[in-house]
Amino acid sequence: MQQKAPHRSNRERTETTRAALFAAARKLFTEKSYAETATPEIVAAAGLTRGALYHHFSDKQALFRAVVEQEAASVAEEIERATPASLSARDALIKGGEAFLAAMAVPGRTRLLLLDGPAVLGRAVMDAIDAEHGARTLRVGLAIAMREEAVKKLPLDALTALLSAAFDRAALAIEAGAAPQDYAAVLAAIIEGLCIDAPS
Structure with a gap:
């Protein structure tokens, strides 16, 4: 019988999403600079949607500040x-x-x-x-x-x-x-x- 994947709490999902955004944003900000990095690149690198980014951060600058x-x-x-x-x-x-x-x-x-x-x-x-x-x-x-x-x-x-x-x-x-x-x-x-x- 196939086992169900363990249920993740909202907090765990939030932490996972934020960690993915941080890792993708840091890599792009340091490789290309803040000015040359676009939000679609960040969410694509993180494997997320723009909606997920804007759920956690008001804009690219807010994400940059968090990084x-x-x-x-x-x-x-x-x-x-x-x-x-x-x-x-x-x-x-x-x-x-x-x-x-x-x-x-x-x-x-x-x-x-x-x-x-x-x-x-x-x-x-x-x-x-x-x-x-x-x-x-x-x-x-x-x-x-x-x-x-x-x-x-x-x-x-x-x-x-x-x-x-x-x-x-x-x-x-x-x-x-x-x-x-x-x-x-x-x-x-x-x-x-x-x-x-x-x-x-």
Whole structure:
């Protein structure tokens, strides 16, 4: 006797549909760019209908934002995995920076988060997304380091913004073919320079 396929809940169907849309959209956005990707291509690649896309997202930009937020969350998760609580505040900042560069080396991430993201969603939206993910991990690490008197006490928001910009610039340069070790060394030296009683 033929077995019936297990009944899937609405939530499971929703998650499956969204996962298919995310995977198809990410591939096309990173290979072709946001501007060159049309919604019919996305739904065809996902094996879905345009109705399914518009049931979950109001338009292509909303889907793009969801993909960007997912990528930003993945970067933050990789940083957090690389910086367990057992590390000193100084080591956590350096290891976190290394983890950021490694996470941004995933093909397509610099385009999504640093190029198309600001162009499509605007700087303010991207800053807000970053503040919840990558920049949040940096801000928390700096705050802990200041509290433990491992780094100089400086305006936290300004320091986070400037260091975050330096890391983003490094990721773009590495994506363009620069030596990762050169940028990692300079960024580590910047962090060491902020440290109190930094080793010579």
